[in-house]
Amino acid sequence: MRTDKELRRVVTDADAQNISRVEELSYELKVADVMARNVQTVTPDMQMIEVLELFRRTRISGAPVISNGKMIGIVSMEDLVRAMERGNTHARVRSYMTADVTTMHSYDSVVTALETFARTGVGRFPVVDETDQLVGILTKGDITSGTLKALQEDYQEEEVRRYRASHLFEDIVSDRTSLILRYHIKPRDYVHGGQASSYIKRALLRLGANAQLARRCGIAIYEAEMNLIIHTTLGGVIWVEIESNQISMATIDDGPGIADVTLARKAGWSTATADVREMGFGAGMGLKNIERCVDEMTIESKVGEGTRLDMKILLLPEESFRETS
Amino acid sequence: MTLQDVIERLDLKVLTQPANFSKVTPTGGYTSDLLSCVMAGAKKGAVWITLQAHLNIVAVAALLEMSAIIITENAQPEAATLNKANEEGVVLLATELPSFEVIGRLWEMGLR
Secondary structure (H helix, E strand, C coil), X not given: CCCHHHHCCCCCHHHHHHCCHHHHHHHHCEHHHHCECCCCCECCCCEHHHHHHHHHHHCCCEEEEEECCEEEEEEEHHHHHHHHHCCCCCCEHHHCCECCCCCEECCCEHHHHHHHHHHHXXXXXXXXXXXXXXXXXXXXXXXXXXXXXXXXXXXXXXXXXXXXXXXXXXXXXXXXXEEEEEEEECCCCHHHCCHHHHHHHHHHHHXXXXXXXXXXXXXXXXXXXXXXXXXXXXXXEEEEEEECCEEEEEXXXXXXXXXXXXXXXXXXXXXXXXXXXXXXXXXXXHHHHHHHHCCEEEEEEECCCEEEEEEEEECCHHHCCCCCC | CCHHHHHHHCCCXXXXXXXXXXXXXXXXXXXXXXXXXXXXXXXXXXXXXXXXXXXXXXXXXXXXXXXXXXXXXXXXCCHHHHHHHHHHCCCEEECCCCHHHHHHHHHHCCCC
């Protein structure tokens, strides 16, 4: 018999180039990473009709059979079909289950699991841990979705690494460096509502902002963005200036303008129309939310001319955009 | 408790693309149909229970990095909402139950 080592071909440098990330992952990922947890189990004394009901309700197609805390078999859709063919739906699980169960170990690699699936032709394996306790169940579908999930995580990590721009403020030398972002917001464009704020939040994260800071900016800008969409005549501009020690944000529009700014800043006061309120906007909380998230907020407005909302967040030394070397 | 447990116990319909919900653990819950209230009150990783089903709930959930939105009383999101949610990785779940009952059941399950 060949050993495991011989089974796997020798990889040359040229081959290594061609190994897909999926192949690599099948070695890196363990069964525990991809298996389904919270396993539905049945007892040997349950009737097959009850198993059918369980499968239907939980949308599974097989379950381990447990007696006195020990796994004594596995019952699957095929067993159900056999019982139904013979009109034995009230038979006990013990008479239709497969008693000789092959298990997998949670610490096995996915490639080992794949080999086992191919070798045995079995559709699902109970997974046990080091102490032989049942901890999960594994189907080929679990491997597919688990690998895809890992690929996606991989991709995101790669994306963050490639686009990380936190060194920007270090690399560029000037007396005062800033990065300016501008977004044009159209009136009543609910379809893109929140788009600019989500871009800004992402930009801040790429620049190395901590999650809390990015969230504060995201919330403040979201409210300001929605105000432009809901209230302005011709839309407006969001302007964000990022410096290593502060973030200044502003929205500028040319109308209709706010008649009473003091009133507008009061919680619960809103001029939104009924249909806007129906969508869950216009609660009169937007400016309050902004105030809560930023260090300084000022509004200048004139009816017939427009509104300028300024927001500023001062960064704490540990939040500033500098690489900690 | 994982999002998978929540989906199973409340028999929720998963509207967005399937994912490994047993790896998602909701950190709490929040309910309101007013988006600004949600902006002010919902925590990262929470599930949001709402009657709103229009496009803008996705932006709110994405910004706040919520674990899922449970849309109640059979309110139907449009295709554009579902597309946007899939794009942003926001999980949309639906039920015919009213918000009150969904919250009650989540509370009973231990979500605080």
